[in-house]
Amino acid sequence: MAANDDELITLIARCAIRDQQAIKTLFELVSPYLNSVAYRILRCNDASSDVLQEAFFQIWTNAASYRPHLAKPLTWMASIARYRALDRLDHEKRRQEKFVSDGEEHELEWELGNNEPEQQMASQQLKFYLHKCLVTLGDNIKHSIELAYLQGYSREEIAEKFNTNTNTVKSWLHRGAERLRLCLEATLNS
Amino acid sequence: MSRSDTELLTQDGMAFEYVTGVMRGTERKSFEAALQQNASLQAQVQFWEEQLINLSDTASARNPHPKTWTGIEQRIQQSLSSTTLPSRWVTWMGLGVPSLLTAVLVSCLFLFLPQHKQAIPNSDYVAVLINIKGEPLLTALTESSNNVMWLKWEKITITPNKNLQLWAISKRDGQTRPIKVFAQTDTGQMALPKASLHLVKEAASLILTEEDIGGSALDEPSDIVLAKGACVLLTPESATNTPVSKTI
Known part of the structure; x- marks a missing residue:
């Protein structure tokens, strides 16, 4: 994705004043990434296309309520796309084929993004910190978080994957959240 | 640990579950309703959204279907030309x-x-x-x-x-x-x-x-x-x- 934060913020602000060219430019810049986010959860082109439509319409509609000091623009837009994908998943309740997927149960990616060098470096550093902290949580918790966030696994699906029960998964995630936050804050503040 | 610390930790765990996406159905809807009213919960959700996005590779790309943009454009046009808006x-x-x-x-x-x-x-x-x-x-x-x-x-x-x-x-x-x-x-x-x-x-x-x-x-x-x-x-x-x- 070739846009920097300032460019995305400006485009969102222009959407807020109903500049239709801005939403089109935004679509051209971020739709491949947002589509990859939605597709990874839904594993269906039609569904991810629908979700993308929902997400961009919501970006257009809610642009005036976006506040850059609260969230980075890509985080804000990716969150919208993820939540709409999760809504869709809830709606369709089609997940049985997930664990025997087409070999596309993706390796998690830690590659460098394609944006500006300074931003790229900061982003890479944050990825590194997160990865470093996740490793301290142990394999089960780390993998549970990744499956949930990246591929839309529910507690039940994670439990099935690890041959355990949902209460254990809930406990893993809560404990994971507590330790992850402590680790991230210690790392980022040091 | 005080009671309020415990509550905040529990709340943070819920924010984490919401952002990771394991929270579903009515539980998710209830959480979203609470989120609208609770500034500290919003801050916790924002924290996790900002951190966990680093799990994904923002350079990953999957081009959407060409008709996707047309659908968005139509919805925007409909919203702008709607004459039966409530307010x-x-x-x-x-x-x-x-x-x-x-x-x-x-x-x-x-x-x-x-x-x-x-x-x-x-x-x-x-x-x-x-x-x-x-x-x-x-x-x-x-x-x-x-x-x-x-x-x-x-x-x-x-x-x-x-x-x-x-x-x-x-x-x-x-x-x-x-x-x-x-x-x-x-x-x-x-x-x-x-x-x-x-x-x-x-x-x-x-x-x-x-x-x-x-x-x-x-x-x-x-x-x-x-x-x-x-x-x-x-x-x-x-x-x-x-x-x-x-x-x-």
């Missing part, structure tokens, strides 16, 4: 939409270039307040670095023995709070106390009303609303986007 204000905004962007740009240039030969101020929030006919009556820009609000008035006739009052409608709680009373429409620039600046930053929109001299005695706007406009952030604030939330 009088939304309808009002709809009337102003075609001219809004032009109004912002033209107003900014017109307002600032002749009086201040240098560049447009480093404005952050802007609201173009339009009347029910969709005509801009007032453009307001804030420059938070200098605690200043810039104003560009269009032709407004003030009723004798009346003043105008500018208000902010909070995005957070929907409350309308006063910013400033104007006896004349010749104010081009005014100092904005930090509290008022905060109101603008938190505002979904600004409104301009007609009030008795000195402004509304009740601290509530009258029914005579002359203009209204969404409050939009134009440029990012400095010292923002700290990666870690300060609230734990």
Whole structure:
């Protein structure tokens, strides 16, 4: 994705004043990434296309309520796309084929993004910190978080994957959240 | 560990579950309803959203179906041309939409270039307040670095023995709070106390009303609303986007 934060913020602000060219430019810049986010959860082109439509319409509609000091623009837009994908998943309740997927149960990616060098470096550093902290949580918790966030696994699906029960998964995630936050804050503040 | 610490940790765990996506169905809906009312919960969700996005590779790309954009465009057009919108204000905004962007740009240039030969101020929030006919009556820009609000008035006739009052409608709680009373429409620039600046930053929109001299005695706007406009952030604030939330 070739846009920097300032460019995305400006485009969102222009959407807020109903500049239709801005939403089109935004679509051209971020739709491949947002589509990859939605597709990874839904594993269906039609569904991810629908979700993308929902997400961009919501970006257009809610642009005036976006506040850059609260969230980075890509985080804000990716969150919208993820939540709409999760809504869709809830709606369709089609997940049985997930664990025997087409070999596309993706390796998690830690590659460098394609944006500006300074931003790229900061982003890479944050990825590194997160990865470093996740490793301290142990394999089960780390993998549970990744499956949930990246591929839309529910507690039940994670439990099935690890041959355990949902209460254990809930406990893993809560404990994971507590330790992850402590680790991230210690790392980022040091 | 105190009870409130425990509650915050539990709340943080729920925020984490929400952001990771394991929270589903009615549990998710209930959480979203609570989220609207709870600022600390919002901060926790924002923290996790900002951190966990680093799990994904933002360079990953999957081109959407070519018809996706067409679908978005159609929905936007439908929303703009809808004539059965519920609120009088939304309808009002709809009337102003075609001219809004032009109004912002033209107003900014017109307002600032002749009086201040240098560049447009480093404005952050802007609201173009339009009347029910969709005509801009007032453009307001804030420059938070200098605690200043810039104003560009269009032709407004003030009723004798009346003043105008500018208000902010909070995005957070929907409350309308006063910013400033104007006896004349010749104010081009005014100092904005930090509290008022905060109101603008938190505002979904600004409104301009007609009030008795000195402004509304009740601290509530009258029914005579002359203009209204969404409050939009134009440029990012400095010292923002700290990666870690300060609230734990």
